[in-house]
Amino acid sequence: MFEPITLENFKLDKPEWCFHSVRTVWWTTDQNDLQSGPVPLDIFGSPNYQTNEQSQIMQMFNVSAIKKQKSYGKYPITCFAMAHHKNLSKFIEEHDDLFPQKNLHVSSFSEFHKVIDRAVDEGILKNIDLCFE
Secondary structure (H helix, E strand, O other), rough: OOOOOOOOHHHOOOOOOOOEEOOOOOOEEOOOHEEEOOOOOOOOOEEEEEOOOHHHHHHHHHHHHHHHHHHHHOOOHHHHHHHHHHHHHHHHHHHHHOOOHHOOOOOOHHHHHHHHHHHHHHEEEEOOHHHHO
């Protein structure tokens, strides 16, 4: 079973920076996860939004992962946590067969939650949503 890093880990770490892809679901709190380019890029080559304001980072967690749960499918917190670089890169490496037509450049959470639903249904990923109530 895939054991993802949870959002709780990131909240406790109090990251200095947060980067969120402009065109994909990917995000990170570690500058070492970025790809080089004229601007910081995600692992797929998409530019990123970035902030170093702690309040904005927490707002991203609260607004994206909690208040907009319908965008993330049956497992909203799991889906959002799995889009973090530390989870997504390992998940793709180990379970690329779960992605439709091997399309690893997932551009929307509605697309990505289908992958997460399948991973939960197949027992590859446990539902971690209850950790964040």
